[in-house]
Amino acid sequence: xxxxxxxxxxxxxxxxxxxxxxxxxxxxxxxxxxxxxxxxxxxxxxxxxxxxxxxxxxxxxxxx
Numbered sequence: 001x002x003x004x005x006x007x008x009x010x011x012x013x014x015x016x017x018x019x020x021x022x023x024x025x026x027x028x029x030x031x032x033x034x035x036x037x038x039x040x041x042x043x044x045x046x047x048x049x050x051x052x053x054x055x056x057x058x059x060x061x062x063x064x
Contacts, residue, residue, distance in 0.1 A: 035042055045051050053059040 045055055
């Protein structure tokens with residue numbers, strides 16, 4: 001009985017390893033957003049960390 005359990009676990013692990021070996025090596029996650037403002041205005045906000053809390057949606061979530 002112990003041999004059957006060990007053999008079953010070995011087959012399951014081998015199957016998992018074979019499955020993962022056949023998966024692609026790279027993946028890509030991409031998000032896009034359209035901002036209705038001039039590039040100069042957007043760059044000015046992003047480039048200066050002092051203005052971060054005026055536009056960052058995470059600022060208030062991080063505080064509380």
